[in-house]
Amino acid sequence: MSNIKKQFWWNNSQHRALFFQVLLVAMLVGFFWFIGSNTLTNLNNRGISTGFGFLSQVSGFGIIQHLVPFDETYTFGRTFLVGLLNTLIVSAVGVVFATIIGVVVGIARLSNNWLIAKLATVYIEIFRNIPLLLQMFFWYFAVLRTLPAPKQSWSAGDVVFLNIRGLYLPEPVFGPHFNYVFWCIGLAIVATLFISRWAKRRQDLTGKQFKTKTVGMGLIIGLPAIVFFLVDASLSWNMPALKGFNFQGGITVIPEFTALATALSIYTGAFIAEVVRSGILSVNSGQTEAASSLGLHKSRVLKLVVIPQAMRVIIPQLTSQYLNLVKNSSLATAIGYPDLVAVFAGTTLNQTGQAIEVIAMTMGVYLFISLLISGFMNWYNKKMLLVER
Amino acid sequence: MAVYITTPSPALPPPSTSVGVLGWMRKNLFSSFANSILTLIGVYLLFLIIPPTINWALFQADWVGTSREACSGEGACWVFVTVRFQQFMFGFYPPSEYWRVVVAFSLVGFLIAWLLIEETPKKGLVGIFTIFCYPVIAYLLFYGGALGLPVVETHKWGGLMLTLILATIGMFCALPIGIVLALGRRSTMPIAKSLSVVFIEFWRGVPLITVLFMSSVMLPIFMPEELQIDKLLRALIGIVFFQSAYMAEVVRGGLQAIPKGQYEAAEALGLSYWKCTFFIILPQALKLVIPGIVNTFIALFKDTTLVLIIGLFDLLAVVQSAFADAKWIGYSVEGYVFVAGIYWISCFSMSRYSQYLERKLHTGHAR
Numbered sequence: 082m083s084n085i086k087k088q089f090w091w092n093n094s095q096h097r098a099l100f101f102q103v104l105l106v107a108m109l110v111g112f113f114w115f116i117g118s119n120t121l122t123n124l125n126n127r128g129i130s131t132g133f134g135f136l137s138q139v140s141g142f143g144i145i146q147h148l149v150p151f152d153e154t155y156t157f158g159r160t161f162l163v164g165l166l167n168t169l170i171v172s173a174v175g176v177v178f179a180t181i182i183g184v185v186v187g188i189a190r191l192s193n194n195w196l197i198a199k200l201a202t203v204y205i206e207i208f209r210n211i212p213l214l215l216q217m218f219f220w221y222f223a224v225l226r227t228l229p230a231p232k233q234s235w236s237a238g239d240v241v242f243l244n245i246r247g248l249y250l251p252e253p254v255f256g257p258h259f260n261y262v263f264w265c266i267g268l269a270i271v272a273t274l275f276i277s278r279w280a281k282r283r284q285d286l287t288g289k290q291f292k293t294k295t296v297g298m299g300l301i302i303g304l305p306a307i308v309f310f311l312v313d314a315s316l317s318w319n320m321p322a323l324k325g326f327n328f329q330g331g332i333t334v335i336p337e338f339t340a341l342a343t344a345l346s347i348y349t350g351a352f353i354a355e356v357v358r359s360g361i362l363s364v365n366s367g368q369t370e371a372a373s374s375l376g377l378h379k380s381r382v383l384k385l386v387v388i389p390q391a392m393r394v395i396i397p398q399l400t401s402q403y404l405n406l407v408k409n410s411s412l413a414t415a416i417g418y419p420d421l422v423a424v425f426a427g428t429t430l431n432q433t434g435q436a437i438e439v440i441a442m443t444m445g446v447y448l449f450i451s452l453l454i455s456g457f458m459n460w461y462n463k464k465m466l467l468v469e470r
Numbered sequence: 471m472a473v474y475i476t477t478p479s480p481a482l483p484p485p486s487t488s489v490g491v492l493g494w495m496r497k498n499l500f501s502s503f504a505n506s507i508l509t510l511i512g513v514y515l516l517f518l519i520i521p522p523t524i525n526w527a528l529f530q531a532d533w534v535g536t537s538r539e540a541c542s543g544e545g546a547c548w549v550f551v552t553v554r555f556q557q558f559m560f561g562f563y564p565p566s567e568y569w570r571v572v573v574a575f576s577l578v579g580f581l582i583a584w585l586l587i588e589e590t591p592k593k594g595l596v597g598i599f600t601i602f603c604y605p606v607i608a609y610l611l612f613y614g615g616a617l618g619l620p621v622v623e624t625h626k627w628g629g630l631m632l633t634l635i636l637a638t639i640g641m642f643c644a645l646p647i648g649i650v651l652a653l654g655r656r657s658t659m660p661i662a663k664s665l666s667v668v669f670i671e672f673w674r675g676v677p678l679i680t681v682l683f684m685s686s687v688m689l690p691i692f693m694p695e696e697l698q699i700d701k702l703l704r705a706l707i708g709i710v711f712f713q714s715a716y717m718a719e720v721v722r723g724g725l726q727a728i729p730k731g732q733y734e735a736a737e738a739l740g741l742s743y744w745k746c747t748f749f750i751i752l753p754q755a756l757k758l759v760i761p762g763i764v765n766t767f768i769a770l771f772k773d774t775t776l777v778l779i780i781g782l783f784d785l786l787a788v789v790q791s792a793f794a795d796a797k798w799i800g801y802s803v804e805g806y807v808f809v810a811g812i813y814w815i816s817c818f819s820m821s822r823y824s825q826y827l828e829r830k831l832h833t834g835h836a837r
Binding site: 098101102105106109116119120122123124126192193194195196197200206207209210211212213214215218219222223408409411412414415422426430436437440443444447448451452 | 498499501505508509512513515516658659660661662665671672674675676677678679680683684687688690691692693694695768772773775776778779786790793802803806809810813814817818821
């Protein structure tokens with residue numbers, strides 16, 4: 082027994098791990114202590130006070146697009162909110178259009194029509210391989226900034242106008258009783274949800290089918306329509322019209338928004354197209370053949386067999402593309418669209434000098450959004466895993 | 471007497487509508503009514519887009535000249551690009567020193583080609599030279615200050631040169647950090663693991679612009695006042711951190727693809743953790759993720775355009791600032807097309823290369 086070499090404590094892997102981690106923590110603490118002490122000295126020297134007090138100071142600058150009331154007399158806290166809302170609205174519009182483009186192009190690339198498939202491929206390869214910022218500059222400086230003046234606007238049926246000042250859309254004006262119609266739409270959606278659950282349970286138990294889709298569409302469209310005529314809710318449109326040198330009335334979409342949303346949709350659309358294509362291709366052709374041999378119609382094969390399996394591949398990649406889109410919307414600052422980064426990490430930071438607080442808040446927002454989305458993704462993956470047998 | 475023909479009669483040729491060009495068109499373009507309509511729409515779209523574009527870019531374009539008077543205004547004015555070509559490539563680098571940039575990039579191009587082409591000998595030696603000696607040579611050539619080379623301050627660097635510098639340095643520094651982070655994330659030590667996860671998820675969760683803002687605004691606050699960090703270096707630090715998080719996830723994908731048997735076999739042979747990692751796991755894992763690394767590089771290459779927001783003059787920024795020249799107002803489309811062409815050719819060829827690697831390296835390890 083005495084022949085066995087004595088094992089030194091530093092050869093024990095547990096002791097080593099402990100030692101290594103203590104070292105790591107010490108280095109980390111040292112690093113933060115170094116940064117912290119430097120920061121305190123530097124801030125003292127520059128006379129910058131720390132804290133979030135600046136959020137209640139008056140900002141003193143205007144923002145060209147605000148979804149909530151805003152002018153120079155509002156606080157920096159309000160600029161944060163305005164910027165955040167601007168980021169969210171451009172991301173939402175981008176997500177919708179990028180999805181539409183992506184699905185259409187992705188399916189087109191798998192088309193058995195040679196020309197259409199090639200056109201889709203060319204679209205994807207062109208727009209994927211050019212930097213987003215360059216595309217944004219192109220749409221903004223080379224296209225939208227060279228549009229005609231308001232008097233020579235391009236118009237679509239005298240309803241929509243496009244000129245160098247922006248895109249003018251008609252604005253719906255809701256009559257006093259119109260809120261009933263909104264309530265009915267909500268009610269119809271809830272009712273449809275309940276009906277579909279009931280129909281699914283009944284089909285599981287008895288095998289009887291129920292035309293949920295027809296009934297649901299009837300409810301969602303029919304109920305509000307009936308109420309619309311019953312309560313005499315008036316809906317009129319506030320049309321943009323040229324008065325003097327500019328358009329009045331309607332909804333004005335600033336060119337920065339149009340350029341940003343266009344570039345984001347086209348760029349992300351190309352990536353989503355590839356996601357959709359890979360999702361559809363990931364479904365084994367045996368699945369389609371088996372479904373067809375069971376006598377299912379082509380549309381039912383797609384709906385019941387291909388799409389549910391493709392979605393399992395598509396959804397995680399799609400959410401990460403959406404996340405990229407939200408993060409990419411921060412490029413807005415380069416063309417002057419007042420998003421969160423532009424008004425908060427840009428203007429607010431310059432005016433207050435509170436670099437640490439401002440950057441931390443801005444990064445916090447993006448981190449929160451991405452954690453939210455990745456949380457959803459984990460939940461979805463777990464749910465999909467259970468379905469798999 | 472009846473005659474029986476025992477040999478089968480020769481096969482008839484297929485109908486003329488199912489072979490040749492006609493057959494191909496029938497099958498691929500006009501297989502159904504809907505497809506025919508789609509084809510016609512596609513042809514019409516091509517007719518709308520292609521002829522005017524080619525006319526504008528080639529036939530009616532002006533190529534030679536020294537000022538905007540050389541442009542007729544009918545088609546593209548490439549004179550704008552040719553006149554400022556040197557500036558687009560080198561930024562404000564002094565023209566007498568251009569050769570240094572050319573030598574540095576040629577050298578690295580040569581070294582990388584040596585490493586990528588299969589038949590070349592002594593890859594290990596060249597690799598060590600590339601990793602340890604080349605950075606010093608490149609620094610001396612770009613910045614100067616020794617061997618009789620005059621110093622060129624970093625604020626004079628610009629154009630395509632700066633874009634390439636940002637992308638390559640960002641990549642080469644991010645790779646080792648990314649490997650360490652990926653190993654950390656798969657480690658059994660709870661503190662090392664959670665630190666890696668926090669680091670990776672933090673940088674992946676924020677947009678690059680905020681990272682650049684942070685490194686340009688907050689680094690001077692974090693560092694001692696005597697230490698003045700160069701603007702380019704600050705941007706690079708931000709890019710390296712950002713990129714290393716993405717790199718870590720790519721490498722982790724490779725580590726996960728290595729079968730468990732490899733770890734167990736290495737352990738059974740009595741290899742320590744580091745020996746196992748460096749001689750067994752990493753060589754296999756890195757080989758698997760080369761396509762992923764190339765894809766990350768493409769993304770970084772496109773993302774370097776963002777440095778214009780913090781005031782560095784990369785390719786896009788130099789071209790963008792050239793539009794402001796009063797002598798050349800109104801030629802932005804030409805400038806954008808030129809930049810887009812450079813990016814497109816680089817990114818497209820790199821993505822093709824990564825697809826080729828993916829096919830070549832698919833040796834059955836990936837699960």
